Amino acid sequence: MKKFTKSAIVVALGFGLVTSASFAASHSSVENKTVAARHAQMQMIAYHTGVLGAVAKGEMEFSADMVSAAATNLRELAKLNGATLWVAGTEQGAVDGSRAKTEVWSDAAGFAAKFTELENAASAAIGAADAGAVGAAMAGIGGSCKSCHEGYRGPKN
Amino acid sequence: MKKFTKSAIVVALGFGLVTSASFAASHSSVENKTVAARHAQMQMIAYHTGVLGAVAKGEMEFSADMVSAAATNLRELAKLNGATLWVAGTEQGAVDGSRAKTEVWSDAAGFAAKFTELENAASAAIGAADAGAVGAAMAGIGGSCKSCHEGYRGPKN
Numbered sequence A, B: 001m002k003k004f005t006k007s008a009i010v011v012a013l014g015f016g017l018v019t020s021a022s023f024a025a026s027h028s029s030v031e032n033k034t035v036a037a038r039h040a041q042m043q044m045i046a047y048h049t050g051v052l053g054a055v056a057k058g059e060m061e062f063s064a065d066m067v068s069a070a071a072t073n074l075r076e077l078a079k080l081n082g083a084t085l086w087v088a089g090t091e092q093g094a095v096d097g098s099r100a101k102t103e104v105w106s107d108a109a110g111f112a113a114k115f116t117e118l119e120n121a122a123s124a125a126i127g128a129a130d131a132g133a134v135g136a137a138m139a140g141i142g143g144s145c146k147s148c149h150e151g152y153r154g155p156k157n
Helices: A006-014 A023-056 A064-079 A108-123 A131-152 B006-014 B023-056 B064-079 B108-123 B131-152
Strands: none
Touching: A023 A064, A023 A131, A023 B023, A064 A108, A064 A131, A064 B064, A108 A131, B023 B064, B023 B131, B064 B108, B064 B131, B108 B131
């Protein structure tokens, strides 16, 4: 997962509105946008995991099309390039709302591997033949969420 | 773009917590989750478009890696399967916060074509050689956003 410097993305997302007088406030606002964008990614991941979980638990009737749509979206969300989202300087404590541990950056390879784990787990649900197969895939999906959060997400703010 | 019935996704996203007494409230909450998930998609699209726009306007130094990361994410966000997101019954007026016109469903092919337009416009930015090339791609990206919003997004709530 490639990384870009904090200054590059801060400049990028200031959209030319930053003056020297307003820099501090705008600077904070830019980092908030980055954190909000990755929260949006997590929200979409949770939403699609919820669809698969409902099928696995028998709360939603199994549909091969629906399962494949949700699992494919989940896989693609996990595959998004983290360079625009996990920008250095946006860890918990540095930006309001962030729960990213510093390990996201200090152990970038391990962090990237967690997204690959989710990607593979989601892929396993594509083409599932029945709710039981979705349930088997859900174990992997839930496990990857849990292990990533344990290692790379801090406590609630 | 495949569609699923309203009842299927409502059942799916109730996650088994719906009792007959609480059905009305939970029903609303489920549709809110669907609307929130597509707003998250739009937020991520806007965020990545913002990165490309900043490069195009010279507010961010051109970086082939950053441009490709942002453009690839934008392309993939446009390609997400709409079946889990554009669920019938979640139009403006039916669900708080929704701005989806009924044309999303009555003209589903036209609506899907707008996402394909965005996908192609984003693809054009991948591998851009300089800020000028990003700017040329941005015209297509901005145009696809605008035309889709004009045809399928209602007024502010």
